[in-house]
Amino acid sequence: MMLDPRSYRRPPTGTLDPPTECRPAPGDRPFTIAREGIGTVPESGAAPDTGAVSATRDLSRSGRGTGRRPRRRPGRVRLGLTMLGPAMVVSVAYMDPGNFATNMSAGSRYGPLLLWVIILSNLVAVFVQYLACKVGVATGRDLPELCREHTPRLVNYGLWAQAELVAMATDLAEFVGGAVALHLLFGLPLFPAAVLVGVLSLLLLAFAPEGRRRFEIVIALLLLVLVLGFVYQSLRASSWNGALSGLQPRLAGSRSLLLATGIIGATVMPHVIYLHSSLGKLPSATAPAARRQALRAHRTSLVAALAVAGLVNASMLTLAASTLHSPGGARESLDAFHAGLGATLGPGAALAFAVALLASGLASAGVGTFAGQVIMRGFLRRQVPLTTRRVLTMSPPLILLATGLDPTTALVISQVVLSFGIPFVLAPLLWFTARRPLMGAMVNRPVTTACASAICLTISVLNIVLVARTVTG
16 A cells, blocks of 8 residues: 555654554555554455554554653563462462361361372362463453353353352351351350451451452451461471371271362362452453463462462361371361360460461451452342442351351351352353363363363262262261
């Protein structure tokens, strides 16, 4: 295409910011240099001039010729630290009160025997959460939004209903954990303690509203309290002495299989998969290279955060193995764990356990509320204020606790409901990440799809076994 240099206006000196429209000479088709280096696109629909694309992109990134200070890309370390916030939010799900009960039950009954199960479940968690994050990075939409856009309306409503049920079950576990912690710390009855947990969670949401950074900071502080609590207890008990023998894969009867199933089954927290796919979203105009860089940073941060979660879970098991191990009369309630630690290690260890349990309950409750927002906004394109949602979702758990339900029984109920929700989140996640029209260059490789399919099938089967064994006693 030939342009008469006298037939267009020269842009003002000192700026080359697109879009810059050129007046064509007679017989030429108009064209526009698009913003953000999209390139020159002739009206006829022909392919853009790649040379012009590269030149425009380089100018827009460097700032040369624009009169503006060049924009510097964030370094790897800085980008990794930025992505660490979402990873820490995700890691909360792997240190919730349900994990307290499962891991310490395994340690008190079987010693370090099932330590290998915690390591395996942590690797599975990294893999599944990486796929959840990749959906958001690659498509710019979270998993509930993709379900709304690519499934029939009736199926979408069904997925939304079970996701809300999962969110309420999660709230039940967090309320039980927080209420037990307040009971252990201050002697409050269970139901008033649960109401106080609800008030504290509302204050947490008021202090850290939907602005992401402040919420991540609050979660990080609560996680720090949790980690320090178990570091103190582990050092006090020297719980890692001889614990490495638990890295050898083996079981000791049907009861150990049931506990191993519970540990692995509790690894996949459906509500956090929805949330992580939202935390990983990038704007639709993000360049492919920037998406790849962001995904690498997410992956590194996720490995680091879940490594900390795995260490805490392993510390729970080894602590119970070193101080509470009793094959004939193992303790299997949070109250019993607290009492056993106090009798064995002293009141300081018991206090650290109760404070860590309270931090876990509050952090998990906040994460569950934000996950509920993602679920409703994605599946239904509706949104309610966080405080309103908090009040609505905490009502069923409070009603159950008001009936005098045993805390351990409440935890079992919550895990059973979560187990039912796992296939409904893993199947869409696998389907979307394996579709090239959606994922583009970030589509799963065949090996990744095969591994994901095996993990989805295994976890679903294990959770069916867990539910069946729980119902039949």
